[in-house]
Amino acid sequence: MWRLLMTRLLAVLFLLGLVIVSVAASAENVPMKWKFLTQDSRDFARPDFDDSSWQEVAVGYKWKSAGFAWFRSSITIPAEIDGKPTTGQAVGLRWNACDGGECYVGGKVYTRYDNDHPALVVLSESAKPGELIHVAVRVFMGPDTAEHEGSLGQAELCVIDPKLIKDEFLVMIDPGKRLGPLPRSFAGLSQGAGLPDYDDATAALFRGLGIKWFRMDNLLTNAVKKNDDGTLRYDWSDLDKRLDFMKKVGCELIFCISYMPEPFDAVPNPERHSYPRDWNEFGELVYQAAKHCIDRGTPVKYWEVWNEFNTGWMVDPPGRDHLKTYTTLYDVCWKAVRRADPKAWIGGPAIASGPWNENDPRGPGVNGEKFMRGLMEHCEKTGAPLDFITWHEYFQPYGIMKKEAEQIKEYLKDYPKVKKQVKEYAVTEWSYAWWHDRAHDNEVGAAWAAASMLRGWMAAGVQKPCWFLAKDFSSGLQGEWGMFTRENKPKPVANVCRMFNSMMPIRIECKGEDEQIASVASLDPDSGRVTVLIVNFAERYGSPRKIRLSAMNLPSSLDNGVCRQYLVDAIHANLWHDPARCELSVVREVPIVSSNAFDMLFELPNNSVTLLEMDGGNVP
Template sequence: MIRAARYSPWLALAALTLGTANGAEPVRLVVDASRVERPFRAIHGVNNGPIDVGGTVDLSGGYRELGIPSVRLHDTHWPTPDVVDMHVVFPDATADPSRPQAYDFAATDEYLKAVRATGARVVYRLGESIEHHPRKVHVHPPADPERWAAACLGVIRHVNDGWAGGTHLAIDDWEIWNEPDNRPNQWTGSDEDYFRLYATTARAIRREFPSLRVGGPAVGNVGTLQGGRFVPTPFVRRFLEECRRREAPLDFFSWHLYTPDPEAFGAMARAIRDMLDRLGFARTSISLTEWNYLPDGRWAEFQPSGQGLARERFFDRIGGAEGATFALASLLAMQDAPIDTAHYYAGDTNPFGLYTLHAVPKKTHRAYRAFRELIRHPSRLACSGGVPSHVAIAASSREDRDEIVVLVANLDARGTPAALRVDGLAWGDRAGAVVRMLDSSHDFDAPSAPVRLDKGSITLELPASSIAWMTIAPMGR
């Protein structure tokens, strides 16, 4: 119950106004508290685990707070990876993979245990981290694919079955390589080299571990939508053809997307689902194993020529109010899309991550925290209104219906008024709201005084790139 014995109406209206400040027509938003839909899906996975910066940073508490459901392992401890990558755990590519002495699991074991201790599942990427420097060291095709596949089996035995002094971490999902279409930073070989490596490894895993899930190709570019028609890249078309021809299992199809438009994830996923179904992969699930905000749709600032203030601004936008609003709107847009799992890049102190190098949560972390609140209120409520790619809304309630959480995200670079109406409330004129805002100046840290809803309605003034987090409950008299 919201206590409202004393509050100043004018202070409340500073955050929640009953009229618009700029005279613009408000965006109409409706929550129907009487209509419960299927629950929100916990698809807010991330790349990389909580132990970072040479062991001086432990984000485990934050991962638990956010309820991170799944952690995909790629670019771990980038740019100097010392765990997970094949060159770390199987350092001599010519060694006998049947011998425990050929492996170095110590650091990776500790890293994996820390991930599992947060309660998250693991997607283990078998392969190498990205190499941006001109001289490539580890992203070459293995000289002996069969030996490499056998080494992957040794990793799985160690991690899941306790082989070679190992663990029993029950890791089910194994992804073969990362972005083999990203040449030469992730793969210096040909398409054919990757297709052979995938088929060899996937078949080996299926033979020895038939209950595990194997997938790929973790493509950086899956294709384009042209006039409503999906055109996959030649690499993707060939990969699927080769999986059929070589009888290679494909339990999940993994892909990546960095974009300024949160609606792009659903549109692309629906196109991928249609493609997989048409080509005979109806049982293959869809895994978005990397996603994030790409300001203005440009990578230029991440190139050497973009270093300096331009790059600093690039990452400020990704981790700031723009990126936070985008992250929330994207997680909402994915809910009803055929995306089975999704992993934000990244959860750790990586420049794209949820934390600064010194483990300070960014605004994107707070957006994840707001999404977690929807998950904690298990009854998803029907919502309507909003503007695709501009204003998004979601709501959920406790099972006993004594509290409703409403999130509204404004992605526009200018302020936007929004008229919210909540139908089907059982509390009549006792319904009130407390609002927390995230924008360029706030981090959900200054809740408004409670405001009584006027016949279930209230108008918000949403600043540029902002999220309104509303808690609606009966007010005390």
């Protein structure tokens, strides 16, 4: 009897095993089920949270709600995914839903994503079929309190390329090979409509960040007032406030000549985009503004003519071509500025988006080539100055940004007189998105900014990128563009900016780049200090990487020194994650035993930036 019972029990267990194996093997063919709720609590990330009352949904589900919504699932690792065995492999979840969100594994935040930069959640680096993984996702229903439509667009398992997860990625630096000065490119800001305040504390914030230039528009909008008797007067109070602020920051003002004061309107326009009723009258205003800056001891070097004219930010006089209106304005402005200050630099055309026209296969743009070439041709024919070339860009991949600068330089070859004049290139507005987006508040936007700076603007030789916006207008985190909140708290992008401006002055050889990883290194020849900045950012499905930093020929002053690591990622120096720990700080220290060779291994998550600072241990 005992043997019979044991035989039957073993048979049952065997059949159960077959069922379990069968389920695990075929799970990839069954649509994944998710529990869903349009409420918000971080407790929902806990693996033991009871979600039995939640709605069950699958990919393709659509709804409408405000704030945040949650998805939860306990995922069983199948034996195969797309015909590939999973045993011992890295298995991940490709995920995309709503405007973006944050993904939790085992109750801990793993990564954040944006709907244009979907997530890859690593469920296991060495999978075992049948293994159960608890996943929760908090999705963003827009950056405001209004209701927005949402959809679960993607939730699928995948086997991850093992070289991305398991193999070490080598970053090699050699301070013995010096490449010249490191460009200080992440040192500019841009602010439309002025700052929320011009306090000393805000100025100290920007000064401490290393800001060296600051572009502002709307500087003339309130410069002309009407007296009771109908006569007009200049009012420089708003301009003076901004000039004094720049002096406190210790940076150059890029003066964007804009917008039209209401008393000068040729046609009523509440957006301040009218052409002037009298071109000479407007020219006199520009001259008086430039002269006023000089007279008060705060002269301005950079003068940019208008803002995004190519997309309609000035109404044309009847029957006039839009480009002709701009070149007329340009001539009025440069002559007025140079009358006050013959050494001032004049720039434009401050186009929105890239230097191409609509539907150009080379890249994005709205009358971009028409205005970029149009201004160059005008200056070539008339002798008008063009000291620096300006444009704006948001959101595009870093490859497009680099291509834009290269395209503009290519255009210049057709205008040799102008080419000799041009001294600098300035992207006077750039940011993650032109709309409010949660990525502005978290590490996704910060890592994108680092990759765009290093592989876009710096690689293309753009001297003056200006991050839009310097400081939020609204309180709290609402997806605004600011590098700082209204309350002067640094967002992750501010900490990334600080990393770039903490780099040493001389660029050195640094090898280590692929589709996700970019790096740069520099040296202070006097102190022997060495800095290395490494970015991990992917346009889609980025993964964590194991980074091995290897250094040779370090300065002898680094003997018995230390390597300090700073990190911006999903949890470190991240205001969105923890407002109490939003400042950049050291996360790890590794001793440098000998300057002959140094080796350091660490994991760098996707959407992260790290700064490694090596010194002799005696420098604070």
